Amino acid sequence: MAVLRDEQDFYDLTTAYLKRACGQGVRHAEIFFDPQAHNARGVAVDTVIEGIWHALRDGERNYGISTLLIPCFLRDKTPESAAMILTRLLRYKDRFVGIGLDSAEPNNPPSKFAAVFHRAKAEGLRLVCHAGEEGPPEYVWDAIQVLEAERIDHGVRAMEDLQLVEYLRREQIPLTVCPLSNVRLHVVPSLSMHPIKRMLEAGLVVTCNSGHPAYFGGYAGDNFARCDDALRFTNAEMIALARNSFNASFIGDEAKRAFLDEVDAYVASTASAAS
Numbered sequence: 644m645a646v647l648r649d650e651q652d653f654y655d656l657t658t659a660y661l662k663r664a665c666g667q668g669v670r671h672a673e674i675f676f677d678p679q680a681h682n683a684r685g686v687a688v689d690t691v692i693e694g695i696w697h698a699l700r701d702g703e704r705n706y707g708i709s710t711l712l713i714p715c716f717l718r719d720k721t722p723e724s725a726a727m728i729l730t731r732l733l734r735y736k737d738r739f740v741g742i743g744l745d746s747a748e749p750n751n752p753p754s755k756f757a758a759v760f761h762r763a764k765a766e767g768l769r770l771v772c773h774a775g776e777e778g779p780p781e782y783v784w785d786a787i788q789v790l791e792a793e794r795i796d797h798g799v800r801a802m803e804d805l806q807l808v809e810y811l812r813r814e815q816i817p818l819t820v821c822p823l824s825n826v827r828l829h830v831v832p833s834l835s836m837h838p839i840k841r842m843l844e845a846g847l848v849v850t851c852n853s854g855h856p857a858y859f860g861g862y863a864g865d866n867f868a869r870c871d872d873a874l875r876f877t878n879a880e881m882i883a884l885a886r887n888s889f890n891a892s893f894i895g896d897e898a899k900r901a902f903l904d905e906v907d908a909y910v911a912s913t914a915s916a917a918s
Contacts, residue, residue, distance in 0.1 A: 648686060653694025661702035661710075667864025670902060671892060673711045674699075675743060678728050679720055688731045696738050711893055713771060715743035716759065718751040725759045733766060740893045741769030743796065744786075748778030753785040753792075760790040769893050771819075773797055776830055780804035787816065794818075794891060797854075799825055802838045802845075812846040817891030821854025822870050823861035834873035843880050850888040882910055 647653060657674075664672055676695060678688045692712075699710045714732055716725035729742065742763045744756055753772050760770055772786035776797035783801045786792040787810075798818035801807045811818065822837050831837045842849045851870060856862045861869065867884070870876065876884070889902045 644680060644684065647681065650690050650694040650697075653691055654698045657695045657698035658702060661698065661706045661708055663862055665706035665708055667862050669708055669863050670905070671709045671711075671889065671894060671898075672863075673713055673740070673892060675713050675715050675745065677717055677745065678714050678732065679717045679724060682728065688728065688735075692732075692735050692738060696735075709894065709898065712739040713741050713743050713769075714739055715745040715773075716756060717746040718744050718753075718756065718773075719747045722756050722759060725756055726762070729759055729763060736766065736768075739768075741771060743771040743773065744790070745773040745796070748773065748776060748782060752778070752782055754789045757789050760792075764791060769793055771796055775800040776825065777828060780807050783807060783811075797821060797825070797830075799830060799838055799842070801847075802841065808845055808847070811848075815848050817848040817850060817887065818842065819850050819852050819891065821852050821859075822866050823856075824854030824859045827859040834869055837870065837874065839870060840874045840876065840880065843883060848887050848891055849884065850891050851884050852888075882906070 647656065661672070676691065678691055681691050682688060695712065699712065702708055703710060716728065732739070742760070744753060753774055764770055770790060770792045771794045772790055772792040773796040774786040775783040775795065776799060778800070780801050780803050783795055783798055784807060786795055794817045796819045798811070799820060801811060801818070820839050820842070822834060822839055825831050825837060826834055839849055839851065851866050853861060853863045853866055871881065885906050886903060889899050889906070892899065
């Protein structure tokens with residue numbers, strides 16, 4: 644990240660991402676960034692947000708991808724650091740939809756950040772949390788019950804706790820799964836062993852996403868294609884993943900309906916062509 648210094652750098656990075664995502668068929672992206680990682684290098688929050696924000700606005704026009712922004716706190720930093728960053732972020736509250744928690748899970752339970760999450764909720768922000776990737780199922784419970792997270796990022800280890808699986812199914816709490824990331828972090832030994840298909844079969848609201856694609860390899864379309872190669876999704880499962888992605892998003896109801904109609908129209912057109 645040493646090369647990311649000024650607003651133009653963040654603009655260029657974001658634009659390059661949107662261009663590649665567009666080429667893989669992405670229609671809507673909810674993008675994470677870690678302000679503390681840049682702040683630690685002497686790069687102001689203002690610089691990061693201005694660069695990303697302007698690229699997202701231009702990207703919607705140039706690539707036809709709608710976007711929302713979600714800054715995340717680094718869980719291997721202190722809760723006090725997260726609280727300080729939130730204060731700075733709130734000056735740009737109109738430019739992001741929610742906050743999240745990411746980075747190294749081991750020995751960093753979500754509950755450490757309860758105060759800053761409760762403050763963010765009081766500010767009207769949506770809440771998401773990385774949990775149950777490297778961390779145990781207990782971290783997923785923590786994220787839901789203590790942080791009041793509306794959406795769980797990863798959550799694959801929830802499958803180890805049948806009571807948790809039933810709760811997630813009953814409450815329809817979305818799980819944004821990043822299969823190629825899970826393999827690179829040795830959460831699962833291979834894509835053929837990944838639980839995403841079993842998660843769908845269990846009735847969970849699972850989505851298929853890219854996680855740190857520049858680090859771990861594989862943008863959104865790559866994750867879909869390689870999982871399909873390894874797990875042989877049925878047509879119904881592929882459609883469910885696509886529909887889940889919009890149902891789990893934080894876009895407004897009208898936009899959500901339009902995207903779901905787009906999915907349905909595509910499915911109908913391919914079925915007609917096949918017949």
